[in-house]
Amino acid sequence: MKILLLNYEFPPIGGGAGMATYCLAEALANLGHAVDVLTSGRAGDSPVESHNGFSTFRVRSLRKGVHDSGLRGAVTYMGFGLPKLNALIRRGRYDIFHYFFSLPTGLFTLLPGGWNGKPYIISLRGSDVPGYDPFNSKLTFLHKLLKPVNKRIWERSKYVVAVTNSLKELALQSAPGMQIRVIPNGVDTDLFKPSGDVRKGRSDFHLICVSRLVKRKGIEQILSAMAGLRSENIRLSIVGSGNYEDALRKKCFDLSLTSVVDFKGFCPREELPELYAKSDAFILTSRSEAFGNVFAEAMSCGLPVIGADIGGIPDLIKEQNGILVKPGDIDGIKNAIIKLKDSQQLREQMGRASRDIIMKNHRWSKITEKFLELYLS
16 A cells, blocks of 8 residues: 555654654554655754655644644644645555644645545544643634534544544544544554663662653642652652743752752653663653553553543553552642552562553554554455
């Protein structure tokens, strides 16, 4: 097959959806399919990139930052992407178009061009579904404004795919009766895997949080919990960057946590397994989360996980591999941390269960097969 994947996010731009696009493209190419990706680029990025068996075509996007598109970033991706999409279609016929995010990417399906009337798949990722992020007033307004447009994009697709069951149920509130499949993200289980026990002999308990540093990720709640645990010999590494970093650093200073909280900044994906290996547990208490790639990657490395009981997180965190807390429950976060800190045996049991869940349900080979079934049907 000849497949075109479209996503306004692609590494190093964006987060989990961009990485999912990369991994799916790579897996499809490894199976012998011809794959192109149309995505965003920054000033200085090469307009054409060759990866492991597939090609990426980047167009200019005036984003707020690497992890923050903003309305301007989305609109400019569409504007610069339109002529490039026409050019790609003139080069050859695609059998299927796969759009990550119905908004903004899926808007291409409503614009005139050689792709009109061609079969396409929409992958719902979270921010493209009304009601996903009630903390973002601009996004909420745009969803109200574009609800009929968004629904039409879904209705005209060959398939609509949600990344979690909770996101499917949320989408159905806007489009009752819509047939929506659920296909989760995969994990590179060869890169993200358990390593030797580098934690042996260490007296402190080390938590790791990997995330975009934006408000909806709820990292300030973890800091509030840490403030009540200063006497427990607990350390926290925060890995990532974003527009909320200054506020988090200030909160850390105000709570006198600078000696036990380490802001590590952005970390290349291939270096994350080493950081997971040095940690005892993963924690992220998001206020909203469609899937949470970082949970799956930490689990694949054999870590127990603490997360908020919201969105798609309960699809990954079960009783046997982690602890769910109510969003905003500071005491619940503290109790979860202490529970894991006090029992190495529990951490080891949960860590093994985490790896088993990923190997059973989230290997990219298995996820790719599910998408191929849709492409070929």
